[in-house]
Amino acid sequence: MNKVVGSIREAISLSGLRDGMTVSFHHHLRNGDYVLNLVMEEIAAMGLRGLTVNASALFDVHAPLLRHIEGGVVTGVAASYISGGLGRAFSRGILQGEVEFRTHGGRPKAIAQGVTPVDVAFIAAPAADAMGNCTGKFGPSACGSLGYAFADARYAKKVVVITDHLAPYPLQGWSISEDQVDYVVAVDAIGDPKGIVSGTTKMTRDPVGLLMASYAARVIEASGLLQEGFSFQTGAGGASLAAAQFLQEIMVRKKIRGSFASGGITGCLVEMLRAGCFESLLDVQCFDLKAVESLREDPRHQEISAMQYAAPGSRGAVVDSLDVVILGATEIDTDFNVNVHTDSSGVIMGGSGGHSDTAAGAKIAMVIAPMFRARMPMITDCVTCVSTPGRHIDVLVTQGGIAVNPQNGELKDRLRAAGLPVMEIRQLKEKAEGITGKPKAVSRGDRVVAKVIGREGELLSSIRSVPQNP
Amino acid sequence: MRRSMLFLPGNSPNLLVNAACLGADAVIFDLEDAVSPAEKDAARILVRSTMGHMDFCGCETIVRINAVDTPYWQLDIDAVLPEGPGLLMVPKAGTAEDVRTVEAYVTRQEARLGLASGAVGLMPLIETALGVENAFAIATCSPRVRALFLGAEDLTADLQCRRTKEGREIAYARSRLVMAARAAGVEVYDTPFTDVNDDEGARSDALTAKSLGFTGKAAISPRHLAAINEVFSPTAEEIDYAYEVMEAIAAAQRQGKGAVALRGKMIDAPIVARARRTIATAQALGLGREEQV
Amino acid sequence: MEIARPASAGTMESSDAYVEIEPREDGLEIQLESVVLDQFGDAIEQAVREVLEAMGVERALVRVADRGALDCVIRARVEAAVLRGRGDG
Numbered sequence: 008m009n010k011v012v013g014s015i016r017e018a019i020s021l022s023g024l025r026d027g028m029t030v031s032f033h034h035h036l037r038n039g040d041y042v043l044n045l046v047m048e049e050i051a052a053m054g055l056r057g058l059t060v061n062a063s064a065l066f067d068v069h070a071p072l073l074r075h076i077e078g079g080v081v082t083g084v085a086a087s088y089i090s091g092g093l094g095r096a097f098s099r100g101i102l103q104g105e106v107e108f109r110t111h112g113g114r115p116k117a118i119a120q121g122v123t124p125v126d127v128a129f130i131a132a133p134a135a136d137a138m139g140n141c142t143g144k145f146g147p148s149a150c151g152s153l154g155y156a157f158a159d160a161r162y163a164k165k166v167v168v169i170t171d172h173l174a175p176y177p178l179q180g181w182s183i184s185e186d187q188v189d190y191v192v193a194v195d196a197i198g199d200p201k202g203i204v205s206g207t208t209k210m211t212r213d214p215v216g217l218l219m220a221s222y223a224a225r226v227i228e229a230s231g232l233l234q235e236g237f238s239f240q241t242g243a244g245g246a247s248l249a250a251a252q253f254l255q256e257i258m259v260r261k262k263i264r265g266s267f268a269s270g271g272i273t274g275c276l277v278e279m280l281r282a283g284c285f286e287s288l289l290d291v292q293c294f295d296l297k298a299v300e301s302l303r304e305d306p307r308h309q310e311i312s313a314m315q316y317a318a319p320g321s322r323g324a325v326v327d328s329l330d331v332v333i334l335g336a337t338e339i340d341t342d343f344n345v346n347v348h349t350d351s352s353g354v355i356m357g358g359s360g361g362h363s364d365t366a367a368g369a370k371i372a373m374v375i376a377p378m379f380r381a382r383m384p385m386i387t388d389c390v391t392c393v394s395t396p397g398r399h400i401d402v403l404v405t406q407g408g409i410a411v412n413p414q415n416g417e418l419k420d421r422l423r424a425a426g427l428p429v430m431e432i433r434q435l436k437e438k439a440e441g442i443t444g445k446p447k448a449v450s451r452g453d454r455v456v457a458k459v460i461g462r463e464g465e466l467l468s469s470i471r472s473v474p475q476n477p
Numbered sequence: 478m479r480r481s482m483l484f485l486p487g488n489s490p491n492l493l494v495n496a497a498c499l500g501a502d503a504v505i506f507d508l509e510d511a512v513s514p515a516e517k518d519a520a521r522i523l524v525r526s527t528m529g530h531m532d533f534c535g536c537e538t539i540v541r542i543n544a545v546d547t548p549y550w551q552l553d554i555d556a557v558l559p560e561g562p563g564l565l566m567v568p569k570a571g572t573a574e575d576v577r578t579v580e581a582y583v584t585r586q587e588a589r590l591g592l593a594s595g596a597v598g599l600m601p602l603i604e605t606a607l608g609v610e611n612a613f614a615i616a617t618c619s620p621r622v623r624a625l626f627l628g629a630e631d632l633t634a635d636l637q638c639r640r641t642k643e644g645r646e647i648a649y650a651r652s653r654l655v656m657a658a659r660a661a662g663v664e665v666y667d668t669p670f671t672d673v674n675d676d677e678g679a680r681s682d683a684l685t686a687k688s689l690g691f692t693g694k695a696a697i698s699p700r701h702l703a704a705i706n707e708v709f710s711p712t713a714e715e716i717d718y719a720y721e722v723m724e725a726i727a728a729a730q731r732q733g734k735g736a737v738a739l740r741g742k743m744i745d746a747p748i749v750a751r752a753r754r755t756i757a758t759a760q761a762l763g764l765g766r767e768e769q770v
Numbered sequence: 771m772e773i774a775r776p777a778s779a780g781t782m783e784s785s786d787a788y789v790e791i792e793p794r795e796d797g798l799e800i801q802l803e804s805v806v807l808d809q810f811g812d813a814i815e816q817a818v819r820e821v822l823e824a825m826g827v828e829r830a831l832v833r834v835a836d837r838g839a840l841d842c843v844i845r846a847r848v849e850a851a852v853l854r855g856r857g858d859g
Contacts, residue, residue: 212673214699215495221703352808381784381838382806406498441532442494444841446809490843491785519779519850523843530842 009137010191015169016049018190019127022165024050027057028126029083031118031163033156034064035131035143035292038090039202042131042169044071045194051080059083061123063114063155063313064358067092068202076101085123087111087155087358094355097456098473106355106457106470108348111291112317112324112364113462115158119314122464128163130156130183131197135170139188140181143293144303146172148198151293151302152272153182157312160187171197180303182310205295210252211245215406219375220249222404222427223333228257229425230371230418232330237265239285240326240365241333243273243294246375250333251275258284269316269325270332270361272298272308280307289325291316291361317364319462326361326368334362334400336376338390341432343397343412345374346390348459351383352449353391353473355457363395364462371418375404378439383446386436392459393468403432410435450474478761479503479624480709481702482539482666482695486511488520493527496536499699500706503537508553509544509568517549521556528560537563539600544569545578554579558586562597564623569631570601571608573618580619595621600666604628605635609650616661624692625658627651629668640671642678644685655690664692673698683708710762711755719755720766722748773830774857779850780839787839789847791855792831798822804836817841821848830855 012018024030030050032043043062048071050058056079060072067090075081085107089097097106109117117123132141133148143150148171160166160183167190168183211217223246227233239254241247252275258265259282268276269289274297280288288308293299301308317326326332337357338346345366347357366372372395376385385405401418403410410432411419422429430438452472459468483501485492487508496504506528512520528538540562543549546569554565567579576599587594599621603609609632616625629647633640640646651667658665667686670679679701686694687708694705711719722744729737737744759765778790800818804811814836822830832851836844 210674214492214499217700218499382810382840383838406495442840444810444813446806447812449808489783490839491783494785494840494843518853519847522850522853523846526842526846526849530840530845 010139010188011137011173012190012192015045015192015194016053018167018192019046019049019053021190022127022167024055024127026055029059029061029124031125031128031159032060032062033131033153033159034062034066034088035150035153035155036148036198036203037064038066038068039199040066040068040131041196041198042129043069045169046129047072047075047080051075051078056080057082059085061085061118061125063111064088064360065093066090069093073101085109085114087114088360089355089358091354091356094357098349098354098470100452100454100456100472102456105455108358108457108459110317110359110364110462111155111313111361112319112326113460113464115312115314116318116321117464118158118162125159125163127165127167128156128159130160130166130168130188132168132170132183133197134172134174134178135168135191136174136176136178136185137191138176138185139166139168139191140176140178140183140185141168141170141188142178142180142182144180144182144299145174146170148172148196148200148203149299150198150203151299152290152310154291154311154316155313156183158314165189167192169194169197171195204293204299211249213245215377216246217249218406219246219377219404221253222409223250223373223375224253224257225425225427226373226402226404226409226422227254227331229421229427230331231421232370233257233263235264237263238328238330239265239268239332240270240329240369241276242335243271244335247333247335248273248275250375251279255279255282255284269311269329270365272302274298277301277308280305289316317361317368317462319364319367324364324368326365329365329369331371331373332365332369334366334372334374334395336374336385338385338387339374339376339400339403340387340390340397341436343400343403343432344390344393345395345397345400346392347394348392348457348468349470351391351446353451353471355470359394359459363399366395366399367462371401372399373402373404374400378405378407378435379443382443384436384439384443386432386439392470394459396461396467403435405435407438408435478758479537479664479666480693481705482693483699483702484511484541484669484695484697487524488512488516490523493523494531497531497533500702501536501696501699502693502706503539503563504533505539505541505566505695507541508549509541517543521553525556525560528557528562539564539566541566541568541602545575550579551582554583554586558583558592558597559590564598564600566600566602566626568602568628569605569608570603570615571605572611573614576601576615576618576622580621583621597621598623600624600626602626602628603650603654604631606632609653612654612657613660616657616663622661622663624664624666625654626666626695627654627668630671642672642675642682644682651686651689651691659690665690667691667694669695669697670701671697673700676700676704680704680708711759711764715755716759716764719752719759722752723756771826771852772857773827773852773855775855777851777855779854780847782835782837784837785839785843786837787844787847788835789851790833791851794829794831796829798828799831801831801833802836803834805838806836813841814844817844818848821845822852825849825852827852
């Protein structure tokens, strides 16, 4: 038996895809992904209409999707993250309905529970065999972990694996196994390696980023959690990476052996694993080549599904064992509610990803962000969009000072005792506005263009349309 | 207190606006080497405007003006003097005459602007062989001179030697400057460590400067500030000892004793003076004891 | 103060503003483009007008391309552009 079919179009028609159904995609090929565009192009050419695209994330490379929306091929969009280039179009109201944002943990849960059932999942696979065993660890488009695709493969009614590297059966080290796959399609290329993973991740030289990073590391050191068995997650942004490097120095100096680091994995965390800071890495997505190589070579570096990573109410999620997570923010308000979906003008340019999953699970959720970006102060009275509720955020680190959520008095005392510049979040807001001036409130459109759905399925926020500037 | 000073290019708004947060005791707005001739005017206006409008939260502001052999230095002084800089850094100070030229102009402008006379101090930047040879004369040429500053990059070029991380080539200049400054009763600051990615090198360079008697050290990267601040802060041991010295002196006075010994060593005036300085620094850093005066 | 020739100051880098000034027959015209136009457009225009007024500039076209510059930076860039474009300097 052999599941290889001749073309994407043949796989689509064999899958039984019809008008109004839902197709799903994962984003491990990030801004280098060809698969979503290839599939949607075929779907449009076949004359299908009214489809919902459920993608773990959409990037600027997926701009052709906007054409399919305008043409009525796509009438529904669900994602965990939408990059700025596309976000602007959604904010203008290109979609008749509303974009549904779910978290990285909420998305697979909604798929599994049938809240957002997937009819056909398309898995971009850097290596696959003819029976559909596939992985991201090998091949010319290797991207490492396929964490976000697991739920799609398991719960979709039909599963199509699309690969540019067909390997002999049985593929070794598969991530998704043949029992979940219906069809396999070989194409010339599933992505542009340059857009998939970055070659190296360099230490930021931005002085403000470095200052925040050093505060962040000191907050962790002073938190009382940095001891044997410590677990940690951080993002791939400049300040977050620098914070991890400062943390590594502290852990090595104090000979602290942590348990694990999780989430999106960078070379920086691989270094920490090798330096003995952690026993293992739990990887839902690789950010650079070093992480891909480590996942392939090092058994301590393990691939996890988005379900295992972050799904709420499941039998076990990694985020619930996290000690500290470092997160970003475009805005945070004086109740510690964080916005990562829109910019200060309300234009969609991101999404929760694992933000609110990890914030809910971790013992300490730390947001690091500058007091202001260009002239926009980051601390507001009320965020434009609640991506993560303030009750899950413990501490905010900026270059001008550190604010602790009043509900975490013990942490505040510890940071004070460590000599860190702790102040009230309102003071910090005033300090920033003293520098930038107070921004005028921006008017919003009447239409809701996106819904932000919390990890438990609750409606957290509605994102309104943004009037187009002349 | 100036343990650390951070150089910031005078025409880079994104760096200037964060100056107060970066952890330096003082920032040096650079109108000289960091600014191209075509942008001297814009940088001067930007630095003046920034100093006038921003709250630097206790971080001292120093301005490096252009050298006296350029057409810019008087305009620099005109612009920033009303904003009350903590110090003016005078580059390429080779002779006492160079510094007196600046001094005379500053005095005239202070009077013209109705500013308190003598309020602004000068910090000659010693970065030529001639300047090193004239260090004492420069340090004593005017009561406005509050400190000497060693600039090793230009100096090594002038000496026709290579600048190294170890800094053996500037050992003489360092000691000579410390000697001259201390003899003149002014402070003395060490050249920046220029490899921004070498944190350990920065720390060890600061330790060297501290061991030679420098008051503090400049940096061109905020990354080095924490290490410099740490190196130039009194240690807990030094603070304890300083308080012991002061207590021993007080006890001796109560008992009417002349000579005082502590830990088997005679305490003389220089030791007391040092203890006072240590306590003053400790108090400025919030490390002092409350009951002690 | 009269503007005698086109001049500019500042850069397009983040936190800076690029200000161009040109002679104009009559009155002031200010053209503003900003990444924070909604939030700070009025404040920026006011700062520009205040600097021009303080310097006695009554006839000029001023174009500001703002990249999120603070008030003190905007003012400095306008002042530098005026001084570079003035007739009596």
